[in-house]
Amino acid sequence: MFLFMLLYLVLVLVRPQDYPQYADLGIPMLPITLALAFLFWLPKPDKQLSAPQYLLVPAFLVAQMLSHLFNGWIGGAQVQLSTFGPAVLAFFVLGHLAMDPKRLRKLLVVFALCALVLVAHGVEQAELGIGWTGVGLSQETRIQYVGIFNDPNDLGLLFVMVLPMALYLSRGGGLMGLRRLFWWGAGAALVYGIYLTNSRGAMLALVSVVAVWVWRRRGPVTAGLLGAGMIGVLMMLPSRLSELDAGESSAAGRVDAWYSGLEMFLHSPLFGIGPGLFADNNANLTAHNSFVLVMAEMGLVGYTIWLAFVGYGLRMTLAVLRHAAPAAGDAGALAAWKGERSLALTLLLAQVGFLAAAFFLSRSYVILLYLLGGLVVGWYTGARSRWDALPKFELSRDLVRWPAIAIASIVFLYVLVKILLVTA
Numbered sequence: 001m002f003l004f005m006l007l008y009l010v011l012v013l014v015r016p017q018d019y020p021q022y023a024d025l026g027i028p029m030l031p032i033t034l035a036l037a038f039l040f041w042l043p044k045p046d047k048q049l050s051a052p053q054y055l056l057v058p059a060f061l062v063a064q065m066l067s068h069l070f071n072g073w074i075g076g077a078q079v080q081l082s083t084f085g086p087a088v089l090a091f092f093v094l095g096h097l098a099m100d101p102k103r104l105r106k107l108l109v110v111f112a113l114c115a116l117v118l119v120a121h122g123v124e125q126a127e128l129g130i131g132w133t134g135v136g137l138s139q140e141t142r143i144q145y146v147g148i149f150n151d152p153n154d155l156g157l158l159f160v161m162v163l164p165m166a167l168y169l170s171r172g173g174g175l176m177g178l179r180r181l182f183w184w185g186a187g188a189a190l191v192y193g194i195y196l197t198n199s200r201g202a203m204l205a206l207v208s209v210v211a212v213w214v215w216r217r218r219g220p221v222t223a224g225l226l227g228a229g230m231i232g233v234l235m236m237l238p239s240r241l242s243e244l245d246a247g248e249s250s251a252a253g254r255v256d257a258w259y260s261g262l263e264m265f266l267h268s269p270l271f272g273i274g275p276g277l278f279a280d281n282n283a284n285l286t287a288h289n290s291f292v293l294v295m296a297e298m299g300l301v302g303y304t305i306w307l308a309f310v311g312y313g314l315r316m317t318l319a320v321l322r323h324a325a326p327a328a329g330d331a332g333a334l335a336a337w338k339g340e341r342s343l344a345l346t347l348l349l350a351q352v353g354f355l356a357a358a359f360f361l362s363r364s365y366v367i368l369l370y371l372l373g374g375l376v377v378g379w380y381t382g383a384r385s386r387w388d389a390l391p392k393f394e395l396s397r398d399l400v401r402w403p404a405i406a407i408a409s410i411v412f413l414y415v416l417v418k419i420l421l422v423t424a
Contacts, residue, residue, distance in 0.1 A: 001041050005097055008037055063301055067275060080275055157201070168342060264296035316376055347372075
């Protein structure tokens with residue numbers, strides 16, 4: 001199972017099956033490896049599926065199918081089952097594997113190494129104008145890849161999400177410090193890759209990751225000042241971030257799309273207009289915001305489920321970071337707890353990076369979010385078995401919380417969009 005899942009991750013991230021020279025082979029490697037991993041997972045007797053996400057992810061799939069059915073498109077339910085179903089299977093398998101700290105570290109290594117392959121492709125692209133995949137630069141200046149990373153913004157999102165993982169892997173040194181040096185170099189390469197994507201969303205997400213890291217160590221004031229300083233520096237560099245303001249054409253188009261999404265939500269507030277149909281109702285333009293996209297396409301029902309899934313992941317990492325350390329007299333327990341907190345911070349920063357970038361992109365259903373969610377829920381399930389004082393999250397306790405947060409966030413987005421429209 002573990003071997004097949006590692007292979008699946010490589011195929012999802014590096015995507016050799018999407019290279020032009022291999023595209024005609026016709027072998028569906030992704031579904032084959034995922035199916036084998038899932039089939040090996042099914043008979044496992046030690047499954048622990050009590051975390052809320054194990055109910056929320058399949059419920060999100062059901063909500064997608066119901067959204068199409070309520071909008072009168074029966075075929076749409078079948079489409080969602082085939083497109084989002086693999087994310088559900090991968091989430092369950094990865095959640096099981098990530099409970100073991102040693103396996104979790106290997107999974108993080110695979111994520112980081114695969115991202116470095118894409119950075120290397122981007123560097124070659126930037127120097128030669130074309131990478132080994134045969135894919136050239138986007139807009140003649142921005143690196144891109146193949147498959148789900150053929151948009152520079154998606155590539156930047158991946159690099160931001162993986163950066164905390166690479167820096168975590170440098171922890172502990174080893175090999176006379178060479179391991180630490182390698183992963184520090186990997187982190188620097190990922191930052192350079194973010195710069196080469198010239199993705200404003202990815203750059204702002206990088207600022208968010210650094211700000212949250214500083215906040216955990218130096219408090220919110222220092223984090224805010226550093227974040228503002230980083231944005232100032234980035235806006236002085238030759239990049240698209242220097243053009244960012246509410247009246248700039250790309251930014252204005254995003255705000256208009258957000259407003260259209262809110263109008264779609266008001267038109268179909270319970271089940272939305274149907275997953276994948278935003279662009280059809282907005283002159284072939286996407287939402288440019290993962291929150292608005294789910295809200296418009298799936299209504300309050302689907303949006304609440306999705307928001308709860310995202311929220312529990314953040315709450316799990318924060319629960320460990322806020323939990324009291326073991327008694328000072330037990331050196332072994334203190335060392336183990338320090339390692340647990342490092343993992344918690346790593347996964348928190350990875351989620352912050354993804355969500356900050358996704359706030360400017362329509363990436364509500366992409367596999368990366370659910371792979372990361374699998375890592376988080378698996379790690380926390382394992383952490384609770386190692387530290388029984390950690391809180392248990394139960395959906396039954398939050399049946400009012402999540403709809404209330406969903407409604408509050410919709411009101412917030414509506415006010416934000418109105419302000420941006422006025423100031424544009």
